[in-house]
Amino acid sequence: MCQNEEVPKVVDSQNRRQSVGEAIHRIAAREGIEGVSVRVVAAEAGLSVGAVQREFRTKDELLRFALDFSIAEVADRFSRVRIGPESLTFAEGMRAVLVDLLPTDDRRRAQARIWAAFYARAAVDTGFAEKLADLDAQARVNLAAALGYAREQGELVSGRNTEALAELLLVMIDGLWLTCARLPEGAPLDGPRAAIDAAVALVTGR
Amino acid sequence: MCQNEEVPKVVDSQNRRQSVGEAIHRIAAREGIEGVSVRVVAAEAGLSVGAVQREFRTKDELLRFALDFSIAEVADRFSRVRIGPESLTFAEGMRAVLVDLLPTDDRRRAQARIWAAFYARAAVDTGFAEKLADLDAQARVNLAAALGYAREQGELVSGRNTEALAELLLVMIDGLWLTCARLPEGAPLDGPRAAIDAAVALVTGR
DNA sequence: TTCGTATCGATACGCCTGTATCGGAAGGAT
DNA sequence: ATCCTTCCGATACAGGCGTATCGATACGAA
Known part of the structure; x- marks a missing residue:
């Protein structure tokens, strides 16, 4: 005792x-x-x-835990990408983050599928939606910092609203993540890769 | 008889x-x-x-029908947007398509949620994945035409690969659609709208 | 060693699932 | 009017679900 x-x-x-x-x-x-x-x-x-x-x-507690579990893993994955002086340029970092989402191995493929399920549940479960919204808010902060740095370095396409760009990138990450979730097992990743290239090129103005 | x-x-x-x-x-x-x-x-x-x-x-037949049912509605919605001479400019059309995805009423909100569920199922059900892949292929064709027209009209940001832009737009549509699916009932749509503005601005080079 | 407690896996419960079956109503053809 | 086919909705069935309960066991305290 x-x-x-x-x-x-x-x-x-x-x-x-x-x-x-x-x-x-x-x-x-x-x-x-x-x-x-x-x-x-x-x-x-x-x-x-x-x-x-x-x-x-309860089962709800179980699924909530699973979401936290997955969020932790993804957050950790993202946090490894460091943008800044003596580290990656914004373009490199942005590309690294996006490429890291691609289902290039079983673990990533599994994660993409799980997130698709979580997203769907978030559409009808407030608790899930809130957790994802928190994650978004956190990502927004990080993106703002990265975009600010990019602007300083002259890496950013000129005359663009930083907040709007952040929103666009958030949406793009979700879209890429989910598009990848429904690719068949051995499907080529040319499409998603092209999308990433285009996104990086557009945002950095080449 | x-x-x-x-x-x-x-x-x-x-x-x-x-x-x-x-x-x-x-x-x-x-x-x-x-x-x-x-x-x-x-x-x-x-x-x-x-x-x-x-x-x-079977229930599977039921869900497959539901997907077809929903695909028909969305395809119809998209096909109403006409880009071309004596019609919308590319920028206008692109904006119209994206804005039309926003959950501005109950029906759209419901549809976004349903699609989130379909996407999730497509991640683990080959039949669903194939149907969505077909839809993507069709969208790719339409996007290619629209982007070609935009290029002709000098509306497109210069020096960009059209196919890559199309892939990016597909991803963006998915992302926007799904982001909207998990917004709470009366949530402001500023974020998604900003993302749309940024996307249109980037693709058309203002 | 013996007791008391905490934790274990198994199992019971009621509900809901997808699907199969079946008696009866309905309505033309003869 | 009678038959026969077709379609109808109700119900049966087996199994999986989330959750609650319970006897057995393990283990530190006395």
Whole structure:
């Protein structure tokens, strides 16, 4: 009953949550969010139904966790791209972010599919929509900084409203992400790549 | 058993299919595609389960029909925008198409939500993905024509690859459509509008 | 060792799903 | 009027769902 008794429990719990997150990832990538049920998740994670239930009281909690889990991964991926002096130019950074969305491996392909499912759910679930809106707000801040830097460096096409450009880029990221989600397994990525090239060229004025 | 006996049956059948399509629209806009079940659809359309079953042998057939139903509506909406001499300039047409996607009324809001669901399903259902790919192909053709006309008229920003621009616009349409899908009911549309302005400005070089 | 508690997996519950089946109404043809 | 076909809606069925419950087990405290 002493406090440090909880230490192993918490660790265990975190491990379980992690593996549940991964399990949901795999299932959702395979069959969409509709295929995610408590039983299936438990089986995929090698846990009993009870174990999953004890970790997540309701299915909603489960899916919310899965979204957070995915957001963390994507945010981490984006945050690795550093734009600034002694680092990437804006054009390089913008290209890096967009190219990184392309489904060039299984993990990325799976993530694109999961996000498609999350987006769809956000359309009818306020909680999901809010989380994505938060993510957007955060992205807007980062984009504003990047675009400001680009303007300083003369990298930006002249005479454009920075906020509007940020909105356009947000929309473009969503579109690219979702377009990629519905490409078949071995499909060529020429189309998306061309879109990225065009976007970078237009925004930076070449 | 004579042939014209089928005439009223066919008409009836088409009416039923139409009302089923509308019913699915309403349900999917309200609760997402997960909420679409045979029973619920039947109730929403004021039909018996058997009637729906007779019209659509399986649920898959039902959803496929719903997608076709929605594609027809969107295609019709787009086809009303005419770009060319004695009609809209490219910039006007492009803006019209994009603005028309905004959830400015209930019907548009519902449609955006439904498409979010369809996109998500296309990520895990080959049949859906193919239908959307066909739609993309068709849009590519139309965009190519519009962009060609724009180039002729000197409306297009110079030195850009037309095919790449078309890909970018496709991605942007998807992104705009889906971003709108997850906006809350009365949310301001400033962001999307700014994105549209920026897109039109960039593509036409002002 | 024995007790008390906390955590475990299994299973029960009621509901909803997609689909199949079936008795009866309806309505031309004879 | 009778038959026969066609279409109708109600209901049956098996299975999956989210969630609640419960006996067994493991394990630290006494």
